[in-house]
Amino acid sequence: MPKLNKQELHNLAMNIVGKDLEDNGFDFLGVNSELKKNPQFVALKDKKLHFVIVRAIEYPDDPSAFDPAFLKDIKEHANKFEARTFYAGVGLANSRNYEEPITTEEDYVVNYNGLQEI
DSSP: OOBOOHHHHHHHHHHHHHHHHHHTTOEEEEEOOSTTOSOSEEEEETTEEEEEEEEEEETTSOTTOOOHHHHHHHHHHHHHTTOEEEEEEEEEEESSOTTSOOBTTSOEEEEEOOOEEO
16 A cells, blocks of 8 residues: 655645635635645635645644744744734544554544644
8 A cells, every 4th residue: 555655645734724724714815735835825814814834744743733943934924914824733644553654545534723823
């Protein structure tokens, strides 16, 4: 069974966060699913600009933990546009065995607690 590569895991996380944003009334202005390109989502809600950084985090790492130093540049960029900045960590694990990699042929478990404002 082929395991998902970093880009495939990232795309999975993007889909989860994108659906959450859509369900919460965000309008997308830009979407960037390329790894290492930030932010992943530029969206409008209540006439306010939002930058959303998405990360796929594999078990056992904590999806809600992020490096503030890494996000500092993105936050400064967002401030120039008077945008709010959010981190969306999506925890992913193989549902059969958390210690196994996520594959294309098995179900997975999602640990996503929504957007965290930076």
